[in-house]
Amino acid sequence: MNTTATSHQLLAAELAADLNSHFDQVVRTFQQPLYVFALRMTGSREEAEELTQDALIRAYRALKTYSADRIRDMALQAWLYAILRNLIRNRVRRHDPRTEPLHDGHDSLAGPDDIESGYEHLEQSVAMRALIMDLPVHHREAVLLRYLSDLSYGEMSAVLGRPEGTLKAQVHRGLAQLRERLEASSEAWDLQPAGNVQRQAQHIRPGD
């Protein structure tokens, strides 16, 4: 068991003992990962903020009705993502964000993070944000939970209610689509011979 999982277990035990005193710690621990997941699922900062707030408020209200034993045994992280993901799904069903413009003005092209990491990353982030939004929802959520949120396949299965095998295939297909589109877009944008693109691309390969 890794240290994050241990600290989540510890937090669950503290919540079981005294929910009101420790719920702030849940908010502090999970607001960031839940927010970026919601942000990349919806493409909108405003919606992500609302969804994250809503998920945490629902979580608190649910915990209030649970017994101490039940809280202590909870897989807190997966449970929180499940609440958030269901809220996102409900919203997606109401209006499919894929039919809306990718950048609604809230998710501006260059955030402070982009500027810090330099021009190359900025360009990549912009492309990646758009490509993630282009993935079918069930691929998008699987890829994001796996690599943005760092959930195990076991946790993902609990969040999404799909077997691990299915999720592995969906993550695989999602990654493949992202890779293809990235390559296609860099070829389309760079009016350079394919050999150059290839050399540039190899340059960002980790371990080179």
Next chain:
Amino acid sequence: MNHHVSSLTDDAVIAQIRRLGNEDAPENIRRHVLAETGLADQYFRTASPVGDIFVAFGSTGIRMVERAGDATRFEARFQERFGRMVVPTDSPPARLVDQIQRRLSGSNRPPRVDLSTSTDFQRKVLLKTLEIPYGQVRPYSWIAREIGHPRADRAVGSALAGNPIPLVIPCHRVVRNDGVIGNYGMGGPEVKRQILTREGAQPDQLERLARRGARYVGSDTTHIFCFPTCSHARRVTEKHLVGFPNASSALGSGYRPCMVCRPVQAA
């Protein structure tokens, strides 16, 4: 032609996905969640006669008022005093803001205050103080007598010094028994004087009056005596105004105490 080679590895794609997490969650999330779940009270900044103030409130009313300064220290003091978190809000309930603003500019309708962490005695003192009308002052001894602890002037003084909701609970309208304006927790005697002047209580005149031995005033037509700032006393014309150094001399001259400001226990 073999130029569509798979040039990106999965690892490179994954690294790009991970970088999408480099965006800070808005601070508003925590504030909103804690306030919405009732785990924290909220506070906001608003204008007052002594400059901007912080007003902290919960579902049961206003809990703390301070001159606006270091927000972190205000939050820490609140936490220490109430054992609860307090988080700032940019959108306080409009009704509450309105109530406070009206209160600060002369309304005698007291807003809801939460004194649950005060002692019984402190609560009595503070709630009695809440009744003192705008532009008027009362001595410590008046509060002590009105709450049924006629000899507890000093304790009244310390209860007022610990007033968690100054301005809204107008401890600046309580003065020394000898008529001297006295000290003020929210910035010293000068600030107290300034607020009273603004309210039209004329603190300099009050002190002059008290030095000349007139701590009560009456009308020689109605034979009723009052505290000098009582609205009834102010209606008396100059030529009919009589001063008394103490209540017994007024009573001895055949005057009866005003039923509104109650300079002594009304019969």
